[in-house]
């Protein structure tokens with residue numbers, strides 16, 4: 001996959017931020033690793049329509065479109081990618097969505113800020129999403145503080161990223177990406193109507 005797909009961000013920082021880097025730190029704007037996106041798109045079939053509610057620089061949207069999905073991308077901040085900015089997903093209502101997304105026949109594919117991830121999943125459920133596929137640090141699932149939340153919403157599947165993911169704030173250009181944040185991550189999948197055990201699997205950077 002092309003690691004230099006988004007070498008630039010052409011947006012100006014939002015009011016209240018001196019620089020785009022400040023905005024990225026506040027927005028927890030960590031880019032999803034390309035290999036992890038390709039790997040989840042290989043193992044999970046999405047609905048034809050996908051909502052990427054916090055699209056950032058577009059990593060998920062571009063990859064899903066390459067797979068032939070129709071993607072509606074939006075973000076609270078303007079990162080120079082989506083035309084739908086200033087949209088707070090946590091207050092979004094069904095009536096705010098295009099008609100195609102009002103019957104619930106869509107997937108929410110996302111990598112939300114860690115600190116708000118539970119709220120993002122709850123909002124996706126409230127909007128009636130048929131499927132929710134969420135990238136997050138594994139620590140999200142481990143936490144005792146969120147135990148009741150997880151008990152009430154068991155995912156259908158959890159795909160552990162076998163190769164730990166290096167992630168960078170997407171304001172850091174590819175040529176400067178050394179080191180990065182190196183941590184266990186996974187994709188968490190909810191499906192409407194799912195009953196039964198939570199299944200675990202592992203995805204890898206290289207298929208074999």
Ligand SMILES: C[S@@+](CC[C@H](N)C(=O)[O-])C[C@H]1O[C@@H](n2cnc3c(N)ncnc32)[C@H](O)[C@@H]1O
Pocket residue numbers: 027028029030031032053054055056057058059060074075076077079087088089090110111112113
């Ligand atoms: C971890 S980044 C993920 C970006 C991109 N989707 C990716 O996978 O590389 C989180 C994104 O959430 C956005 N965000 C934060 N709070 C938000 C909110 N309340 N509503 C919509 N987007 C939000 C940030 O601006 C940032 O782009």
